[in-house]
Amino acid sequence: MKSDFLTYQAQTTPHPLNFEVARAEGSYIYHKNGKKHLDFIAGVSACSLGHQHPRVKAAIHKQVDTYLHVMVYGEYAQEAPVQLCKLLASLLPDSLHSTYLVNSGTEAIDGAIKLARRVTGRTEIIAALDAYHGNSYGALSLMSLEERVAPFRPVIGDIAFIKFNCEKYLERITTKTAAVVLETIQGGAGFIEPQRGFLKKVKERCQEVGALLVLDEIQPGFGRTGKLFGFEHYDVIPDILVMGKGMGGGMPIGAFTASYEHMQLLSDNPKLGHITTFGGHPVIAAAALATLQEITETTLIEDTLKKEQLFRELLIHPLITEIRGKGLMLAALTPSVDITSQVILKCQEEGLILFWLLFEARAIRITPPLTISEDEIREGCAILLKVLDQISI
Structure with missing residues (x-):
């Protein structure tokens, strides 16, 4: 082998x-x-x-015996993905109400970038130096390490960078900024936590200039930091929440969550503003629902x-x-x-x-x-x- x-x-x-x-x-x-x-x-x-895990396996087996893929995302109502999104809404702040299910964390980052640009009508996305959000072209564009990005240029444009935990960089967030995308805890850079209320100060600056705060919880999320989501430690609520990794209990899934009003913008003008064939797959969603239930009920x-x-x-x-x-x-x-x-x-x-x-x-x-x-x-x-x-x- x-x-x-x-x-x-x-x-x-x-x-x-x-x-x-x-x-x-x-x-x-x-x-x-x-x-x-x-x-x-x-x-x-x-x-x-x-x-x-027995609960995850049982959920997978039950769904496999019922049906597998039946239709592209967003057309048919299916029990497991609907219940997963509903449970997430019940566990999150009121402003994080509507969830778009995708296949991985990096795809969720790409969806969040699109949504932020659609909501604000702006194009500039600000990320952190030494951040890692995935390797699809949208996520890769948020990476500051030129040696990793250079072989694949051109990536998407209008990206700027700030230094994590450095307040003097906040002035770079302006009325041209659509969103600031940050890991709640920087992963690839060395598991670096936000200090001195940094995330809260970023959110306040975003509110001042009309930008959105996107928090990448792909790794910290789903109980790994001692809260369901890492941002709960830091007195801040993102405008768009991105998740993945531990969400599926070992099965491939990602998601981004925002307000109902914001998420509806992906369904019209243009229609099919974001689309995926296998996002919200019923078997994967069943595994994720069982995982979330186990994490929150124990x-x-x-x-x-x-x-x-x-x-x-x-x-x-x-x-x-x-x-x-x-x-x-x-x-x-x-x-x-x-x-x-x-x-x-x-x-x-x-x-x-x-x-x-x-x-x-x-x-x-x-x-x-x-x-x-x-x-x-x-x-x-x-x-x-x-x-x-x-x-x-």
Whole structure:
């Protein structure tokens, strides 16, 4: 399988990890050789409820036995996507009432950009330096790292950048600005939280000039930070909320949510202002609905902060210089890129799955399922500390 994987499946790096998956269950992924690996990554924050969660599986099976795809998005009323959007509305502030279901977080970012331009009649979109919102052309256009963008230019135009957590940049938000698009917590840059009321100040500036605030909750959302959505920590409400990753419990989905009045603008003048064939797919929506119900009907969200504290208590080592993030969206930083890579690769050999962050190469990503137990946290941290002890500087 490894040879076929490298030969026939397009790759994203010259040296993929080549982990041959046999099965996965709970907090573990099993290699074809029979060895089990504790999963501290959860499919890069996607598998909120771990692997093969009974409630998600049951919802999928029930929907598969009823019907699969029947019509392009927005034409037929289907139980699972309707109930998912209705439940989201009940859990969000009143101004976030109408949800457009798509296939991924990056597609949701593109939809949010289109909606912001349609609502305001303006074209300028402002993003943050070192942000990551995905790799479709709209999302890629919001990336400031020229080495990643240059090979694919021209991207969409009229994009400007501000520095996250730097108030002096707020004056760049003007009456020409359609929207400011920010990650609630910067992911690829190193799990950087907003400081000193930064998000609230951005929203206030947007209100002053008639721009919209778009918050990317693709990674922080769905309980990962100890709230259903990360923005709830920071006394701010976005005009457009973007979500994905953990929303589907391991199934591919994204969405953007705004007011009913704003979202209606995508349905007329022109009609079909945004359209997708498989967005809101009933099987995927059923999985997402079950995931959201499980997260909000249990203690998983409040337990996330307790589990964060356990990680912080356990992961004390001379080679861990800092732990960033919130809840179960954590990054342990080491003194160098080389140490971080050694740790991640050696931990996989020892039965613990860790991963890198996109731009902060010293960071060890720790984003396990919300369902991970305290015993499993202790097990994984013991492996990580053991590997750190073996690293020679």
